[in-house]
Amino acid sequence: MQKTILIRTVVAVLSVALPAIALPAVALAAPAKKSPEEQAVLLGQFGDWGAYKANPGGKDVCFALAKPTSAVTQPAGRNRDPSYAFISTRPSEKVRNEVSVIVGYPQKAGFDATATIDGSTKYAMYTQDDGAWIKNAAEEGKLVESMRKGGDLTIKGTSGRGTGTTDVFSLKGLAQALDKVGEECR
Numbered sequence: 232m233q234k235t236i237l238i239r240t241v242v243a244v245l246s247v248a249l250p251a252i253a254l255p256a257v258a259l260a261a262p263a264k265k266s267p268e269e270q271a272v273l274l275g276q277f278g279d280w281g282a283y284k285a286n287p288g289g290k291d292v293c294f295a296l297a298k299p300t301s302a303v304t305q306p307a308g309r310n311r312d313p314s315y316a317f318i319s320t321r322p323s324e325k326v327r328n329e330v331s332v333i334v335g336y337p338q339k340a341g342f343d344a345t346a347t348i349d350g351s352t353k354y355a356m357y358t359q360d361d362g363a364w365i366k367n368a369a370e371e372g373k374l375v376e377s378m379r380k381g382g383d384l385t386i387k388g389t390s391g392r393g394t395g396t397t398d399v400f401s402l403k404g405l406a407q408a409l410d411k412v413g414e415e416c417r
């Protein structure tokens with residue numbers, strides 16, 4: 232249930248963070264799908280990770296976000312929306328450092344994704360629609376600490392159509408981005 236709330240929160244943040252007046256007239260007629268970094272205030276860029284803040288419904292939401300440095304599909308060349316890795320903090324819900332991924336396609340029902348740090352430490356990820364979260368919430372703190380110290384995060388999943396995906400996210404700058412998120416969303 233908490234996972235569904237996070238997706239809805241991220242979607243709400245992303246849909247209201249940029250004022251409509253900032254969009255060109257053409258975009259007002261046919262709104263384009265916006266990426267997360269276009270829809271929240273950038274607090275700082277740290278290596279490959281940005282720290283962001285939004286305030287949907289008057290409630291602060293902060294997150295560190297990165298795009299993959301490598302995105303591979305099997306079979307090759309399959310189209311999908313962009314993917315992102317998030318670590319979110321929502322003080323009003325007492326949520327700190329919740330790891331999630333938007334994979335860019337509806338995932339195969341009943342199949343877990345995996346998160347691997349530096350090719351060795353592996354975590355199962357619960358999937359729903361186009362999102363994935365750490366399956367065992369008790370391991371989330373360990374995952375975040377491993378990510379702070381690691382070199383890369385690899386997310387593997389399967390689309391509803393059977394396409395395998397492997398996204399690799401550099402962890403360069405993550406620790407600093409999380410520190411900034413912690414300062415802004417207490």
